[in-house]
Amino acid sequence: xxxxxxxxxxDFRVASHTAIISDLHxxxxxxxxxxxxxxKKFKTKExxxxxxxxxxxxxxEEKAQGAPVELVLNGDIFDFDSVLRLPKEPVFKVALLEKRxxxxxxxxxxxxxxxxxxxxxxxxxxxLREFVLRGNRVIFVLGNHxxxxxxxxxxxxxxxxxxxxxxxxxxxxxxxxxxxxxxxTLIEHGxxxxxxxxxxDPVNPFVRGYNFVSLRLPFxxxxxxxxxxxxxxxxxxxxxxxxxxxxxxIKFFFKYVAKAQPGLVFTWFWGSVITLxxxxxxxxxxxxxxPLKIEDRVSFIAEKANAEPRMVRxxxxxxxxxxxxxxxxxxxxxxxxxxxxxxxxxFLIFQLMVFxxxxxxxxxxxxxxxxxxxxxxxxxxxxxxxxxxxxxKEPDDRVLAMASAITKVQRIVFGHTHHVRHEMIGxxxxxxxGCWSPAFLDVECTKPLDQKTFVWIAPTEGSAVRxxxxxxxxxGKSDPLLNPxxxxxSAT
Numbered sequence: 159x160x161x162x163x164x165x166x167x168x169d170f171r172v173a174s175h176t177a178i179i180s181d182l183h184x185x186x187x188x189x190x191x192x193x194x195x196x197x198k199k200f201k202t203k204e205x206x207x208x209x210x211x212x213x214x215x216x217x218x219e220e221k222a223q224g225a226p227v228e229l230v231l232n233g234d235i236f237d238f239d240s241v242l243r244l245p246k247e248p249v250f251k252v253a254l255l256e257k258r259x260x261x262x263x264x265x266x267x268x269x270x271x272x273x274x275x276x277x278x279x280x281x282x283x284x285x286l287r288e289f290v291l292r293g294n295r296v297i298f299v300l301g302n303h304x305x306x307x308x309x310x311x312x313x314x315x316x317x318x319x320x321x322x323x324x325x326x327x328x329x330x331x332x333x334x335x336x337x338x339x340x341x342x343t344l345i346e347h348g349x350x351x352x353x354x355x356x357x358x359d360p361v362n363p364f365v366r367g368y369n370f371v372s373l374r375l376p377f378x379x380x381x382x383x384x385x386x387x388x389x390x391x392x393x394x395x396x397x398x399x400x401x402x403x404x405x406x407x408i409k410f411f412f413k414y415v416a417k418a419q420p421g422l423v424f425t426w427f428w429g430s431v432i433t434l435x436x437x438x439x440x441x442x443x444x445x446x447x448x449p450l451k452i453e454d455r456v457s458f459i460a461e462k463a464n465a466e467p468r469m470v471r472x473x474x475x476x477x478x479x480x481x482x483x484x485x486x487x488x489x490x491x492x493x494x495x496x497x498x499x500x501x502x503x504x505f506l507i508f509q510l511m512v513f514x515x516x517x518x519x520x521x522x523x524x525x526x527x528x529x530x531x532x533x534x535x536x537x538x539x540x541x542x543x544x545x546x547x548x549x550x551k552e553p554d555d556r557v558l559a560m561a562s563a564i565t566k567v568q569r570i571v572f573g574h575t576h577h578v579r580h581e582m583i584g585x586x587x588x589x590x591x592g593c594w595s596p597a598f599l600d601v602e603c604t605k606p607l608d609q610k611t612f613v614w615i616a617p618t619e620g621s622a623v624r625x626x627x628x629x630x631x632x633x634g635k636s637d638p639l640l641n642p643x644x645x646x647x648s649a650t
Contacts (some may be wrong), residue, residue, distance in 0.1 A: 168328070170610075173615075177228070178230045179214075179594060180231070180574070180592075181573050181591075182594045183235075186278050187237070193418070194418040196602060197390040200393050203278075204603075209281060211279065212284075214610070219289075230345050231296065232299045236304040238306045243274050251265065259429075264373075266311070294329070297337055299345060299347055300347065302347070302355040306373060317330065326337055334360045335357065338463055338465050338469075340615075341566070342567055342568070343570070343624075361459065362446060376482070377488055379444040380433045382434050385426060393601070398599070431494070434489060434494060455536075476552055476557050552590070569587040576597065578611050580628045594609055597609060610632070612629055614626070
């Protein structure tokens with residue numbers, strides 16, 4: 159394995175060996191709860207994999223057999239939405255909502271959050287630094303949970319922690335939402351095709367508030383912040399942990415939550431209302447755009463992504479419409495429609511009983527009669543409503559075909575869904591690198607999902623043409639995934 163390469167500026171347009179991983183969801187270390195040790199257990203240091211990541215980097219260099227490695231960190235590498243730590247002596251005013259659910263996405267706050275993450279994952283930072291010093295390069299593709307990397311000061315904080323010499327700093331690059339590797343592979347996180355998680359305008363991501371600049375976050379991020387951050391027995395990395403039927407919720411509540419968080423329903427309701435309101439008001443926020451610099455901005459994004467400016471504009475046309483444009487749809491996803499029906503039913507029956515008791519002396523227990531009569535209709539409505547969050551898991555064949563035609567590649571790699579994929583869709587080779595996040599099927603964290611998967615793209619023997627393969631990194635070795643199946647992890 160080489161110890162160093164040329165100190166010249168690397169040509170990012172050319173790559174022989176590319177490793178792609180996504181969805182690490184690195185966040186702060188959760189302190190162990192003394193009374194309720196299962197509270198956010200998946201976030202504790204016990205399940206950090208920084209040492210495995212270091213071994214993985216060295217393994218990719220061995221696979222490259224002396225050639226430099228292009229490491230693409232394809233989105234959701236950092237999870238800003240799960241950071242709840244607050245500065246001891248803040249230089250800014252911390253709102254009550256921030257104290258309970260984490261700091262808002264503003265530059266000085268986001269810089270503090272990335273500092274918290276990088277300090278808690280010092281081994282990850284050291285491994286990445288040494289990887290770059292050995293002559294390799296790193297590309298950060300922004301995902302939905304690390305959109306706060308858009309802030310220049312956040313990127314600068316990462317560079318400060320890496321502590322690279324001047325001639326190595328340009329070996330680390332941040333790209334807005336896509337990257338073209340070696341002119342043969344388009345790499346995107348994939349959240350731009352998920353209406354619940356898409357960044358509405360990654361070319362101009364900032365919005366103006368009263369005396370501050372902020373990011374407009376997707377609905378999925380807001381739900382994680384205001385709902386999941388307050389429900390510590392639900393693992394946000396596995397959708398079956400929080401998308402359940404009513405009987406499953408009741409069973410889960412009495413098994414794990416009743417003693418630790420008896421007011422869970424109020425936590426959910428409060429968080430859901432805040433999420434809905436925040437989504438609505440974010441839609442009203444004024445985006446920050448300078449018409450005189452739009453083309454400069456597009457050209458800058460294209461240069462970093464090894465693309466042409468027209469590709470930036472054309473790929474942007476493939477984005478789906480954000481789910482936040484339909485408040486009723488969001489209310490159904492948050493179960494607020496069912497809560498509203500229950501509230502109206504109780505209110506009307508109460509009013510009816512008040513009127514009846516003004517005429518006849520009857521017991522309030524008679525109110526249960528109309529409630530029982532309405533129950534079948536309510537259950538029928540509830541069962542007819544299905545969550546669409548899990549329905550937007552992969553871009554369709556039209557998007558793949560159009561993206562392939564725009565960028566002139568025949569291979570596209572996504573992340574976001576946490577589902578490993580390798581398939582031919584029409585003429586396009588489609589891969590998904592899976593995830594590394596701490597995803598468990600149980601609250602006790604004893605049933606981990608198969609993870610630590612990656613895409614490896616390298617020249618075939620005796621040819622310069624590159625071939626892509628899916629691997630799982632286990633015990634310091636990479637096992638090929640010949641027939642990758644779909645997992646059950648979450649995209650949010």
